[in-house]
Amino acid sequence: MTEYLPGGTSPKAQLIADEVRRRIATQQWQQGQRIPDEADLAVEFGAARATVNKALQVLADEGLLERKRRAGTRVVVNPARKATFTIPIIREQIEKLGQSYSYRVFTVRRGPPGNRIVTDLGVPASAPFVHLQAVHYGDGQPFQFEDRWINLAAVAGMENLDFKHINANEWLVRNAQYLRADIEFSAENATAREAQLLGATAGMALLVLSRNTWNDKGLITSVRIACRPGFSMKALD
Amino acid sequence: MTEYLPGGTSPKAQLIADEVRRRIATQQWQQGQRIPDEADLAVEFGAARATVNKALQVLADEGLLERKRRAGTRVVVNPARKATFTIPIIREQIEKLGQSYSYRVFTVRRGPPGNRIVTDLGVPASAPFVHLQAVHYGDGQPFQFEDRWINLAAVAGMENLDFKHINANEWLVRNAQYLRADIEFSAENATAREAQLLGATAGMALLVLSRNTWNDKGLITSVRIACRPGFSMKALD
């Protein structure tokens, strides 16, 4: 009855989750159907209700089950697929490829936030910002073009930083933990400037990653990263 | 001391997680530093150890904490940022926008798998495949161009399906549970054909989503979805 997993036994909640997954996969429990309640499953699997709860919670997080108080637990009709991407620190990403990392700043300008920052992100137009444009290289080849706005009011100790020589991304990762973030992947045709900086041709399709991070004082930074042509983001799920 | 959250109280574990997050964000607990153990935190927060455990588990899943038995819990040094994307069923995505969904198949051809499938995915060249090309529309406007290969040997009951009239994506979602999947976002310039089918101009940058799913019998399906110009994938994290 019980299966052996290579490398030892799994926790009970895991085994229960696997069995429920199997029942859904084999359509023993069909889409939209209500499954037995936690108490019954606890009896069936010889576990405590809390353990069953944990297992079902996992499957609900995966999007396979839908749980509502009083109404019970049912198999989701059209399970949405989820994929988690890890957004690495550029330096690490490049060094993992066995390439040497370098970084060059093309623009540093202090001043009020750009229009997009004010209108899209609801930042006061009077906030003190730095606008940065830089390129990250692997073995001397352009890897990413970074266009970043930084809110100097969001993190103490930034006023006197020399962003011309400090890697803003890494400084922020280490010194400005965020509470909330959003991210967006899109595709854009390279502008003439991007093409030049990335060693590409104008109009080439670039994967663009836009990310905003926030802490309790408001927006920390808003960055738009245009990746070199052909670059892609991969994930398992 | 305690903060009010608009809209009611949160579960205790959530409040604890938020407070820990805050302490990390404010560098009260610095990167690499060990934080108090569960028992101490339980006392401090007036909660049971299990509740603290749950809260810390969440933060560890988020990649903010690193936990090891006996060694304790510490703040991760260079937190990798993660973003989870939900890949919705196209029909639902379009209907959620308040548009009417339609779908048109342009190509259905049975035969051996394409070269890319054989070489990149290690599928035997003799496997029975169907190659599909279709466009999904919202209110009559092209939304996505789908280019899909389906391994007929991977799922029983597919040999006699009429993919000309059945929505392959939805049939597979409902009938072919996968064990493993990978996904990739990239940017590509629209080919003439894609431009025509998507009502775009050749060369426009398109966000492309490539996805392969597998079960115990091997590859189920490999699909490449070119989204209409300007489309983007968003996530919070």
Place this chain on the structure above:
DNA sequence: TCATTCAATATATCTAAACATATTTACAAG
């Protein structure tokens, strides 16, 4: 008919306690 109230019920969450397990640390033996 429709809205309100109220009891029943399934999940959500928490607690306290126990045992399991991995890992560190110290110490002893070779």
Place this chain on the structure above:
DNA sequence: CTTGTAAATATGTTTAGATATATTGAATGA
């Protein structure tokens, strides 16, 4: 100095029981 062993300790997991909360569905009354 290395290896082996044992104690200590922090997290991992489960249990049994309790309370909280949302939702259903039936009963009630305007």
